[in-house]
Amino acid sequence: xxxxxxxxxxxxxxxxxxxxxxxxxxxxxxxxxxxxxxxxxxxxxxxxxxxxxxxxxxxxxxxxxxxxxxxxxxxxxxxxxxxxxxxxxxxxxxxxxxxxxxxxxxxxxxxxxxxxxxxxxxxxxxxxxxxxxxxxxxxxxxxxxxxxxxxxxxxxxxxxxxxxxxxxxxxxxxxxxxxxxxxxxxxxxxxxxxxxxxxxxxxxxxxxxxxxxxxxxxxxxxxxxxxxxxxxxxxxxxxxxxxxxxxxxxxxxxxxxxxxxxxxxxxxxxxxxxxxxxxxxxxxxxxxxxxxxxxxxxx
Numbered sequence: 428x429x430x431x432x433x434x435x436x437x438x439x440x441x442x443x444x445x446x447x448x449x450x451x452x453x454x455x456x457x458x459x460x461x462x463x464x465x466x467x468x469x470x471x472x473x474x475x476x477x478x479x480x481x482x483x484x485x486x487x488x489x490x491x492x493x494x495x496x497x498x499x500x501x502x503x504x505x506x507x508x509x510x511x512x513x514x515x516x517x518x519x520x521x522x523x524x525x526x527x528x529x530x531x532x533x534x535x536x537x538x539x540x541x542x543x544x545x546x547x548x549x550x551x552x553x554x555x556x557x558x559x560x561x562x563x564x565x566x567x568x569x570x571x572x573x574x575x576x577x578x579x580x581x582x583x584x585x586x587x588x589x590x591x592x593x594x595x596x597x598x599x600x601x602x603x604x605x606x607x608x609x610x611x612x613x614x615x616x617x618x619x620x621x622x623x624x625x626x627x628x629x630x631x632x633x634x635x636x637x638x639x640x641x642x643x644x645x646x647x648x649x650x651x652x653x654x655x656x657x658x659x660x661x662x663x664x665x666x667x668x669x670x671x672x673x674x675x676x677x678x679x680x681x682x683x684x685x686x687x688x689x690x691x692x693x694x695x696x697x698x699x700x701x702x703x704x705x706x707x708x709x710x711x712x713x714x715x716x717x718x719x720x721x722x723x724x725x726x
Contacts, residue, residue, distance in 0.1 A: 429471070432504070434464050435497040438476070441465065442494055443569070445483035468493075498568045506712045520714035523552045525561045526574035528633035529674045530701055532657055534590045535574065535722070542721040549714045557632045565704050571715050574722075577700040586702040588724040593675045594697040596690040597660070599667040605688040613693040616672070620646040623669040625660050628653040637672055640696065661687060672697075 433454070441450030441461070451461030469476050476490035486494055505520065526535055531553070543551065556564065558575035565573045565584055574589050575581070596619055598605040604619060620641050626634050626648070634653075641648045651669045654660055657677035664671050665683035678689045691697070703719055705711060711719070 430468060432500075434468055435493075435500055437461055437464055438468065438490075438493060439497050439501065441477070441484060442486050442490070445485065447477075447484060495568070502568075502710065502712075506710075508712070520548070520712055521550045521552065522572060522715045522718055523554075523570040524572050524574070524718070525554050525556050525564055525570045527558050527561065527576060527636075527701070528555060528627065528631050529576075529592050529594075529699075530574040530589065531555050533674045533676045534592070534701065538722050542718055545721075546714065546717065549718070551718070555632050557635055562704060565706060568706065571705065571711060572719060572722075573704045574701055575704060577702050578696055581702065581704050584704045584706060585708050586704045587719065589701040589703050589722060590724055592699045592701050594672050594692055594699070595675045595678060596692060597664045597671045597673050597678050598688040598690060599664055599670070600686055600688060601667060602670060602688070604670065605690065608688075608690060611691075613691040616640060616692055616694045616697070617644055619670060619672070620644055620648060622649075623651045624648050625663040625669040625671045626650045626653045627657075627660065628655050633672075640694070657681075 433456075437450060437454040437456060439450075440453040441447050444450050444453065447461055447465065448458055451458045454461065456464070465477065472489060472493075474489045475487050476493060477484040478487055508520065535553075539551065539553070543549065554570075558579045561570075561573035561575040562579050562581050562584065564570045576592070577586075596604070596614060602622075604614065604622065608614070626637075638648060652663060654663060657673050658681060660671045660673055661678060661681035661683050663669065665681075665686035672692070675689065675691075678684055678687055681687065703723055705715075705719065708716060708719060
């Protein structure tokens with residue numbers, strides 16, 4: 428049984444994309460060559476590695492075992508490149524980083540920009556996901572580092588504090604929910620779900636998170652408009668178009684903050700700690716460890 432690195436990289440790409448065609452393209456192989464390589468691996472093992480259907484392909488039990496070992500080999504290769512990279516020029520490494528909406532829009536850009544300026548030979552593949560999906564992806568070895576809220580069970584993973592994050596209600600100055608509220612008062616999320624919301628456009632992890640909490644109250648949030656940034660959300664709130672749930676920092680830095688009443692949510696899930704997570708810090712390539720160190724909260 429002889430599998431070369433091209434076989435293993437191809438198999439990883441096929442499983443990750445759910446398609447032999449897409450996997451072949453990402454591995455820079457012709458479809459016929461990729462199909463032949465997959466068949467060759469299956470013939471060598473004497474068992475099928477992929478289940479094929481109209482929706483694409485997925486790994487069999489044997490395929491999942493091969494996938495696990497292929498990822499381990501890939502990680503070792505990356506670590507070797509990182510260790511040897513000090514003696515070469517060009518790209519030193521590649522890190523796949525997953526994060527939730529608050530981290531992506533509020534806290535990550537400055538720290539990540541500083542790291543990348545100091546490490547011009549490291550590329551970072553950044554993707555937004557739900558915190559629960561981030562933790563599962565790290566467990567499944569689909570990413571190197573994640574940033575997620577501490578309300579998600581991360582047992583079995585190593586974590587470090589990234590930052591503190593509080594979700595608040597942002598209300599226009601004339602919004603009925605804000606009338607009669609004393610300074611520093613808090614409201615439950617349940618008090619807001621009957622009102623019109625302003626939200627983020629697209630498949631935002633934060634909007635999914637809020638939708639899940641609304642569903643627990645047997646409610647569905649009504650969005651009058653969805654925009655592309657927290658700055659735009661705050662402008663819409665200030666104009667009286669609706670209310671929003673946003674990170675506290677988004678309101679504080681908004682140029683419309685004078686026209687927004689910020690009310691803290693009393694729900695425990697609104698007070699969050701954002702954590703960095705990884706399978707094993709020591710097993711990360713050197714450049715990935717440097718990224719974790721740069722992003723972790725200090726002091």
